[in-house]
Structures are given as structure tokens and as C-alpha cells.
Amino acid sequence: NAGVTQTPKFRVLKTGQSMTLLCAQDMNHEYMYWYRQDPGMGLRLIHYSVGEGTTAKGEVPDGYNVSRLKKQNFLLGLESAAPSQTSVYFCASRSILRGRSYEQYFGPGTRLTVT
């Protein structure tokens, strides 16, 4: 099991460029999440998905779009990157099963710099 993987690990963009971050999980989890982590800010939820074909906004959704066409993949898109989107992005997933159902499993992160 690879768990949660993220592609790419690093990326530098110029202002106005677009890109897509890919998150994949092999645990058959229903829920998936995208967070950003900025210095001194903790993790903030961007968007999430409770199942294939469904997405919803989190705390800081502006400037991002997401898609969940397949259960195992969750894509985060930046249509026109801005320097304020320089951050480390983490994807996470969670099972719908009871028990330790609140626990989210995180990927290794994508470090994005927008110049």
C-alpha cells in the first residue's frame, strides 16, 4: 500500500500560470481533502470531497478548483496562480467506517512557489 501520494513534490510557477496537483489514494477511502499549510498558520482546508463526483468548499477555497472523477483521485487546480498561493499543499483521505473514523491520512505534500 502506497497510502496517499501527491504529484508533483515541488513546483515553481510564474504569476498567472495554471497547474494541477494530483492526489491519489489506494485505501478505498470515501473522503478526500486538500489543505494548505503556511508558516504559523497550521493547516487550512481548501476543498473536500465526500465521494466520487462530489466536491465542497472548505475554509479557504478562493482561487482553487477541484475535481473527483475517480474515487481514488482528487485533483486541485490553480487557474491563475498568485504569489499568495505560495504554500505547502497536503492531500488527505479518510474512511467512512466507524471506529477511528475521524482519522485522516496525509500525503507527503507539494511545495509550490509562485513568483
Add this chain to the structure above:
Amino acid sequence: DQQVKQNSPSLSVQEGRISILNCDYTNSMFDYFLWYKKYPAEGPTFLISISSIKDKNEDGRFTVFLNKSAKHLSLHIVPSQPGDSAVYFCAASAGWDSGAGSYQLTFGKGTKLSVIP
């Protein structure tokens, strides 16, 4: 409005001693609390959790205490080891019944623990 607060950005402890990391919350709808550990250049990993119906949960060297009346929880690490040096995040969830719909986690800003050999 920060709903989960970790007021100590950093903590230094001698190896073998107890580390106590604190977390306060404001949302009375939170019913489940988790601690995550994060090393540099890695994703957060789950450490330990506690339901609001309990006041203590123990897992090896790690114990989490919950004081609902004070809206406070703490993570105790005994004994502390150099490998425990990391950033620790407190997180809370309000669960489905509150209307969150997704068991969203609200994270604190983290406390950087340094265990000195």
C-alpha cells in the same frame, strides 16, 4: 476566529523528561480530538485521539487528557525521546450531526517540540 488554539509555538524538553503540549478550543460542538505529529518535509501523521465522552486516552508513551468544562486538552509524552522532536498539531472535529457533513478537522497552528539529548 481561531477555534483551536495552541498558544505555545515551541517547547524544549530534556530527554527522559515529560513533554506536555496544550490545546484549547472554543467550539462546544467539537466531539472528537486528535493529535498529529509532523516532521519537516513530510505529511502529518496521526498520533492519538480522544472522544468527548472520555477524559483520558493512553497509547504507550503518549497520553491525551480532555477537560471538557475548560475546553482544554493536553498531550503528555513520557519519557520524551529525541525522535519525538517534531511539530505537533491539535485537531478537532464536530462530526456529521452538527451539519459539518464531512467530519472536517480544524487544526491548531502547531507546537514545535525539541527534545534535547
